[in-house]
Amino acid sequence: MAKPRNKIVDYLAYLVLRTLTMFVHMYSWESNYRTARFLGDLLYKAVGRYRRRALAHLKLSFPDWPAERRERVAQASMGNFVYLGLEVLFTTRLITPGSWRRHITLENQGENIRLMLQRETGMIYLTGHFGNWEVVGYTMAALGFPNTAVARPLDNPYIDRYMLGVRQNNGMTIVDKDGATRCIDDLLDAKAAVCFIADQDAGRRGCFVDFFGRKASTYKSIALLAMRHNVPVLVGYGRRLDEQYHFAIGIQRVIHPEEWADKDDPMRWITQEYTTALEEVIRKAPEQYLWGHRRWKHRPPGEEPTADGIA
Numbered sequence: 001m002a003k004p005r006n007k008i009v010d011y012l013a014y015l016v017l018r019t020l021t022m023f024v025h026m027y028s029w030e031s032n033y034r035t036a037r038f039l040g041d042l043l044y045k046a047v048g049r050y051r052r053r054a055l056a057h058l059k060l061s062f063p064d065w066p067a068e069r070r071e072r073v074a075q076a077s078m079g080n081f082v083y084l085g086l087e088v089l090f091t092t093r094l095i096t097p098g099s100w101r102r103h104i105t106l107e108n109q110g111e112n113i114r115l116m117l118q119r120e121t122g123m124i125y126l127t128g129h130f131g132n133w134e135v136v137g138y139t140m141a142a143l144g145f146p147n148t149a150v151a152r153p154l155d156n157p158y159i160d161r162y163m164l165g166v167r168q169n170n171g172m173t174i175v176d177k178d179g180a181t182r183c184i185d186d187l188l189d190a191k192a193a194v195c196f197i198a199d200q201d202a203g204r205r206g207c208f209v210d211f212f213g214r215k216a217s218t219y220k221s222i223a224l225l226a227m228r229h230n231v232p233v234l235v236g237y238g239r240r241l242d243e244q245y246h247f248a249i250g251i252q253r254v255i256h257p258e259e260w261a262d263k264d265d266p267m268r269w270i271t272q273e274y275t276t277a278l279e280e281v282i283r284k285a286p287e288q289y290l291w292g293h294r295r296w297k298h299r300p301p302g303e304e305p306t307a308d309g310i311a
Contacts, residue, residue, distance in 0.1 A: 005156070010156045010158055010159075013156055014159050014162065017159055017162070018162070020089075024086065024089050024090075025090075029244050030243070033083070033086070036079070036083050036085075040082040040083070041078075044079070051074060053292045053294070054074035054077055054078070054292040057292075057295070057296070058070040058074055058286075060214060062286070073287045076287035076288075077292065080131070080240070080288045080289075080290070083243075084133075087132050087134070087135065087245060088134050088163070090245060091135060095139055097142055097144070103245050104135075104248075104249055105241065106249055107249065107250030108250045108251045109250060109251060111251065112236075112251045115234075116193070121191060121230065121232070122187065122189070122229055123194070123231055123234060124188075124196065124225060124226055124231055125194070125196070125236055126195070126235050126274050126278070127196075127235070128198060128199035128282065129289065130238075130239070130282055130289050130290070131237060131238045131247065131288045134238075137172050139249055140193070145193065146173070146193070147193040147195050148174075148175055148183075148184075149172060149173070149196075150174075150177045150180050150195065151175075151176070151177060151197070194225075198235075198274060198278065199211075199295060200219070200293075201294055201296070201298055202217040203217060204298050209275045210272065210276070211275050212279055215296075215300050215303070218271050220267055222270075223266070223268075223271045226255075226257070227266055227267065230257045231257065233254075233273075233274055234253070235253040235254075235278060236249065236251050237249070237252060239285055240285075252277045252280055253273065253280075255270060255274060259273075
């Protein structure tokens with residue numbers, strides 16, 4: 001049973017966030033990003049658990065890298081997470097139908113746009129904890145393509161309500177991942193676009209596929225949804241280009257239903273395909289990946305935990 005939350009503490013945290021939002025809008029991009037970079041460096045030094053986990057993951061993922069490079073990327077990874085929090089506060093003002101071109105560069109979007117315009121079936125969009133994953137769905141909505149993202153609510157109900165309003169301001173809908181199965185089925189049947197963050201640990205019962213040379217537990221539900229509704233799976237990204245709120249938003253891979261039709265284990269094949277595509281995205285800018293999150297928490301049956309106990 002979850003521990004009851006302190007409403008006063010939660011509300012004070014909400015007030016701090018709203019005050020911070022006010023100050024953020026008062027200063028230039030240079031000042032905001034400089035402050036965010038300072039906070040990221042501070043958190044990297046202060047949160048030892050994140051630092052150790054990020055370095056351990058990088059060592060296993062890039063064994064040929066020198067220690068100094070792993071350190072730089074791990075520190076930048078924490079900074080990327082702080083940047084994301086800063087950028088979310090600006091998204092509703094900057095990503096609009098009339099202004100998105102000032103901030104967004106579209107890459108490899110030909111097949112994606114064709115599918116969105118034809119709308120012969122629903123579509124599943126996937127991304128990972130890379131760059132600014134929030135701006136991807138929001139930009140789609142600003143372009144006139146409403147979508148629904150599946151996400152876990154924030155623990156603080158006041159902040160969750162506020163951020164939900166921010167994220168749903170321009171045609172993007174958020175649904176709670178708990179109990180969302182029927183809703184998602186209905187959306188895909190209605191030829192809608194449904195978005196997932198697809199690089200989360202799925203526990204001991206997940207589908208273990210290769211991710212940076214190691215087995216990673218991955219949710220089976222995404223592949224099963226694609227198979228059940230016979231819809232394409234698109235792997236996208238929102239890569240930060242600079243510290244002036246500019247992003248490259250693109251599609252790394254489109255997995256069409258006919259590709260898995262003859263596979264012996266289509267669920268595993270789809271899961272490996274999109275996981276490989278996410279790895280390709282991350283390798284282009286590894287400093288923008290959240291290396292400290294517990295992607296490899298669970299191990300396949302019979303496999304020993306990593307030597308340092310960090311997963």
